[in-house]
Amino acid sequence: MALPRYAYLGPAGTFTEAALRQVVSPDDAEYLPQTDVTSAIAAVRSGRADFAVVAIESTAEGGVTATLDSLATGEPLVLLREVLVPVQFTLAAAPGVAIADVRRVSAHPHAWVQCRRWLAAHLPDAVHVPATSNTAPAALIASGSTALPFDAALVPPPAVETYGLTALAEHVADNATAVTRFVVIGHPGDVPPPTGADKTTLVVHLPDNEAGALLAMLEQFAARGVNLSRIESRPIGDSLGRYSFSIDAEGHILDERVGEAIMGLHRRCPYVRFLGSYPRADEVAPTVHLGTADADFVEARAWLRAVRDGAAT
Amino acid sequence: MALPRYAYLGPAGTFTEAALRQVVSPDDAEYLPQTDVTSAIAAVRSGRADFAVVAIESTAEGGVTATLDSLATGEPLVLLREVLVPVQFTLAAAPGVAIADVRRVSAHPHAWVQCRRWLAAHLPDAVHVPATSNTAPAALIASGSTALPFDAALVPPPAVETYGLTALAEHVADNATAVTRFVVIGHPGDVPPPTGADKTTLVVHLPDNEAGALLAMLEQFAARGVNLSRIESRPIGDSLGRYSFSIDAEGHILDERVGEAIMGLHRRCPYVRFLGSYPRADEVAPTVHLGTADADFVEARAWLRAVRDGAAT
């Protein structure tokens, strides 16, 4: 039987690979490394992969733009699971390079941002050489090229050994507790069952350009007692000031309160896309406010039906 | 076949009788005059009458306390129809009495209030002798008693002829356009069908004692785009500061948006009583906000069902 195929931001040694290993062992799946997040997602859409594992949110950078934008439009995909990976970086170089020699540092822009304070303190004059992934510079060093366009690189700790590098400084990320949240992306049709501690991800456009529209949208959740754990705006891209909202709501689409809130959005907003309901990595159950448990909705529906049929109240 | 029996605040000549005549001709119904609103409502509960016609709101006094309180608790009844009656008063007396002789004026307290400014201007020293109905003093005058405890009375214009009185002054109500709203009360089970211009009456207790609870209750309506045409507080009666709200919402309980709003109240409030959906006397259709027509709810439900079953969005 064919193993499931997982596209991810490779190559070996990336944080994404660490996330993928949490999801499925390389013995039980075909790992398909890709050059960027967009390609990983495209691989699922094109059928070259069954699933993709991509970063969606980091402590330092917030939502991962490429992931959010790829999912917000185009052929529909859904999130099936989330995993959290601690984020650390090592400043590494080819053997023989000393930290005093470092003038140019290769780093993925997200890595650069996450080590900004350390760099300012220890390498204030270093120039940033953008890399397309966290491990690309490691691979370049490993290739033995003598004309590298940089002197050292910020890489994930496992890449030091994988690529045979020399660590110049470890734990250089500014936030010692930083994590990145990765998601497993697949095709609609396989909503994982509710676990009691779930998250639902949505994309919502507001009906118009007013502050009042955002308030009204939030009230659709509040009226059903649904809390949000993340809300981020992304430009729709057609003119300044038009925003799409990427939202994580507490609960599962099969929860009554979540279903009703989403119907409310669907009725009043020009665009609502369901991006999946899946277990929370932190396994924290939602706060269920007075009158918003499933049983309350079921009972209210039975009550309304009876009243409409003439029952006394 | 037995004629339907209507209890109402009698005797002949009251505003309530005028309302009842709008509802059904005396040829087609049995008119059962009662001494007060509470008795008229009790007659329906006890089975002595099929329907009651009672005042529920007046321009001058707002909600009619006895009606609102009788309906808010006790055996359930519902409103089936509303009719509006213009309110005017005549100052009348026994033949031979002149306005200069008038020291004591009999009047139902609501009538007294509605003629306050006229009385202050024309009979500033007159003493109020409370009457139990607008026509009770007319009947007393007609009885020919020589020891009446009053000199003149405020009565509905038709009572002058009915009881053979002398009009001392006509159109003495302070507000020339005053109307009183009457309702036909019956048993649950006969919700009139939607007409497109309906009203739904509810009694709602708030979940707790906070200002925030009233805001949250109003948001249950706002989140579904349901306007309110009347909201009045009535003490629950067990301690100061605990209120029950009497509400008229635009729309019919069979309207999707009204049904969902009422379910929201039912889930979150300790007490919700449905007092009926019925055609508006003024035939004004409700404002239907974006995404809150019945078709929007039906479509949203189908959409949610499909998404829950794995459809792409």
Next chain:
Amino acid sequence: MALPRYAYLGPAGTFTEAALRQVVSPDDAEYLPQTDVTSAIAAVRSGRADFAVVAIESTAEGGVTATLDSLATGEPLVLLREVLVPVQFTLAAAPGVAIADVRRVSAHPHAWVQCRRWLAAHLPDAVHVPATSNTAPAALIASGSTALPFDAALVPPPAVETYGLTALAEHVADNATAVTRFVVIGHPGDVPPPTGADKTTLVVHLPDNEAGALLAMLEQFAARGVNLSRIESRPIGDSLGRYSFSIDAEGHILDERVGEAIMGLHRRCPYVRFLGSYPRADEVAPTVHLGTADADFVEARAWLRAVRDGAAT
């Protein structure tokens, strides 16, 4: 030196007199009994009295209409103090009358309502003979008239002794813990100083006829963290569905959060009348939400002034 003059709903033996005695001893004030609430309030406006003591809210009936309406318009007056009086009733009659003889019961309409359940259980066939005050029937009995239009009366307990009546049944009020809230009314210009547990009474008309207007009005309070302890609607009286709101807010007009909320109402509502800030009878201090203490407002003002002057933030 002239004693202060207090108008109140007399005569001796009324609940209002009991309230007045809590406010000032008859040795230190001139008691001016009046025939009704409106007259008591008018006495202050005309200068015949310095103060009035009137009921404003009862457990059973909610807001006292005559008081609320008299204060809402006309020459401005303010509330200076509130006192609570427990409400009980005794069924009393002339000596020699037995409870089995009672067919007609004289009672002020509010008293009748408050004893409804007891009357239904013990005197189900009794007819209500409306009285203009709780003690008027006691005085009639005491006058020795042999042609009373009633057999017994519902009176405040002290009236039994004052008027030499016979108690047929005591503690006949349905709610054993009922209280009535009385207020001392005087001229603007003497706002009592804040005590830390104060109440502010307002009359507010909404800018238009929509449910949204009530929501927006409540948000003026919520945005400043001001709780409401009472909100009642009263018809404005010019057409059905137009309401004035009578509001008790927690706090004193000299509190920053209350002042700012009232300014918000004044800016957005067509009519706002301040009816006074005064100590709460129950001495309960308000909940002060995060960032809404006086010091927070003072500090925010200083901060804004500095920022407008170019200070860094």
Next chain:
Amino acid sequence: MALPRYAYLGPAGTFTEAALRQVVSPDDAEYLPQTDVTSAIAAVRSGRADFAVVAIESTAEGGVTATLDSLATGEPLVLLREVLVPVQFTLAAAPGVAIADVRRVSAHPHAWVQCRRWLAAHLPDAVHVPATSNTAPAALIASGSTALPFDAALVPPPAVETYGLTALAEHVADNATAVTRFVVIGHPGDVPPPTGADKTTLVVHLPDNEAGALLAMLEQFAARGVNLSRIESRPIGDSLGRYSFSIDAEGHILDERVGEAIMGLHRRCPYVRFLGSYPRADEVAPTVHLGTADADFVEARAWLRAVRDGAAT
């Protein structure tokens, strides 16, 4: 006299330079090109420049992360002016290169994103070689290097002539009406006077982690009738799910309604930073809702003062 010094993302030919030219002619200022946005802002903080001109928002990408984050913390700076620059790109190469030869395209990541659809259609197999600025690859081509790591580059149209390149395709941006919004950054203390069509930029942290906190924050604006033209979330960076909001409000901090709304935020939110009030580039005046003009606030303040002093209402 020394000319004012402006730091900006150089070198010659960038969109930022085009923005800077709108602000001040090179004859009247010293242009100080920087390698990135963060450096341009740092130059003002360190005193090496008087002002910086940086991109803050683009049609395609929304808020410019580096700008928003640099301003949100650290030594306070403010926005003094905004200018809009249309965004277009040309695919350019060294003389002699044909479009059929292009395999690797150098582009700043934002440029790449803005031409995605064109690239997918015309160069579906092209690999992205990230550049640190829009003109960096142009300069590399101009240097005559024979070992360029790319074959062509996406550059601003003026760079073609400046650097002596060959245009392979013009107008390759996906959105023909795309613009980027640039701001002039300076030191606090020089708030430009209100023009009647102004914008105020703020950074706000919510008091806690709940959806309700965002609603409450938006209500601080709504209660004063202040519209928002942009709201974006940025992670605070200490843990997942903690967000800072970057907000553009309509109006000037000297406007009463804006001042009061900001004081409300300052009282209730743990962190509020004022980033300036400045004229809108589009010169659109704000909608002023009922009761929220400056005169309304001034009048309400006078009214409250009078009422507190005992005036009648």
